[in-house]
Amino acid sequence: MDRSEETVRCRDVSGRLREIRLSYGSDFVSPGSVLSQQLVKANEQLYVRKFVSKSDGGRHPRLYRLLDNEVRAGTRLAQVFADRYPAELARLVAYNMDTDEPFVLLRAYLGDPAAAAVKRFDDAERRQFQIGVLRALHLTGVAGVVHGAVSLDAVRWSEGQVQLVDFESAERAGEPRADASTAPVRSPEQIAGEGVADVRDDLWAAGGLIRALYSAAPQDRSRDPERLRVLLGDVFDNPLEHRPHAADLLQKLHAPVSSPPVTNPDDALREGRSLFDRISADRRRTPGRPSTISAAPRPKSALLMLAVLAVVVCVITGLVVLL
Template identity: 35%
Template sequence: MTDPGALKIDFVDVDGGLRQWKVLGRREVPDVPGSGMTLAEIEAEAESGPVLLVQKSIGREADDADPGLYARLENEVRVGLLLRRRFGGPGYPAELARLVGYDVDGGEPFALFERFVGPFAAEVAGRLLLDEQRSFQTSLLRGVRMLEQVAVVHRGITPYSVRWDGHRAQLTDFETAAPAFRVRRAAGTRPWASPQQRVGGGGTCARDDVWSAGMVIYHMSVGLASAAALERDPDLGLVEPRTKELLTGVFAQKAVHRPHPVELLGRLNVQDPLPPPPEEPDRGFREGGHRFDELMRQKHGTAYRRPPEPADRVVRDEDEPEPEAAAHRGEPTMPRQAPPPPPRPGAGAGVAVAIVITLVVIGVILWLLGGLVG
């Protein structure tokens, strides 16, 4: 790491408090491909002692080239705050990147995380032993399940948003995350994104992430030998039998035919450890960004506007499970839209009677007028 001298880092912590930590060391690390943000590993002096951090920031030039980076940084912050509130302090799961704080008021806004557990999973694809593959699969699917429990769809699971330290996988990079059961917006590329996610339409759901996690598991088993291999459909004949059993149905074209994350954990003989969420997840997703919004308005004035949310909050299509079936598995359910009221009995007959009466009255008037003229 470089010696930053007396450099300090100022940020807002996850409780909304202002912090200033002395930077003991800093070094740039490889950026996430396709992200546009810059990553740096930092050693800082916190109140409790030295801490290891990852800073994900937007450079001035990057901001000018891609204004959408602010919205993606906002997703990082909102999801991070929601996860911190949901899963607490010391027991926070290692399978999910842990937000420490953020700064959106400076010239180069950033989100600050605890140090990621290891390098990109892509760096060790095809080189894991069978027991390591099992550990990777279990921890990755636990991360997917935890996001599903708070009704968040990652939408960006690739070998470059998953980290691996030899014992566990960790999900990072929530730039394109979205609440579940919202209108799908096209995101991601083949092969990592599901067919529904790539084209948009319908409603976001955990089975989008099931496809992506399954594809990462598949390539961790067979290796990323060439770009051409990514364009072919997965060949489960290339993986060992237990992984083949795990991935059965994961790449179904319709999302409703894919297994739920809890079912996949069951195939690994891992019980679902999560109780129901203590509050409405969507409300937590919104409230988690209030402080962020305030700081953005201070930075940009009245010109700042949050990205609009889809008007249709309840989205159903043929790729999504029926609410009754979802309830049996502990999934978040979507309320049914009330059907239009049926027509009142006799409404059509009443119209016909009114027409007949009108014609009779007109006939009588014409007959009377004819008599007067005669």
């Protein structure tokens, strides 16, 4: 890339427009990512920029979907955890999907990919790593996000701290399962592509990751150490509806199960949606049919609609500098 600095427009995790001055750095490689990446600076802070170039997008349109998954997961996590965002999860800061080269900006990741470090782990570090991975999945579960590609490639390690990154295969819990083709380990339901995404899908992949720490044979659990069978038996031996959650495995490890205070992003929209539904229902009424809604006179309803729209427009068009 020949440019070294550029002012770009993007949206923060709340959807507000911002202007950011970026200084472009070196290419960046994260083994769990398919997308192009580079390091950038803004306001003296280091970020990871993931993007789809026009040429790459033309050859591989699927890349746009992977970037969109990163945005959807990142905005959900940021809105749920707000200013108490957990260090165990990669943090989306801004994005722009309406440009020839769509991109996302994430805070610089912790440490290094875990694959090399785990080979040197002692028993205490293995336990710490297991707890870190399960805690990360507990947090994504709280937010209703399914990572979709949990593996050593998507986990970072920094002096005892785990961070889960690369949400390119992510889905929202309750959505129809998509083809998570980038995931090296998938649950039977993911492989079949049946039903809806469930936060416990990630536990299947995490179980495989934890077994790999002990060099367990991928297809043969009969020789697993007893502690692994106790910890993971319910993950692999049960249908989805009877599988444990990450919090259950943390309890088996006698590790704390906690999460920061969360907010439900849907709550902020509920009143506006309710108002919209009332107005829409009022307008759809058949003449002569009594309404089941005690609506205000139509002029007031119209004014309320205009007021809601005005607030939305003000929010999404405000242009400020990223702090």
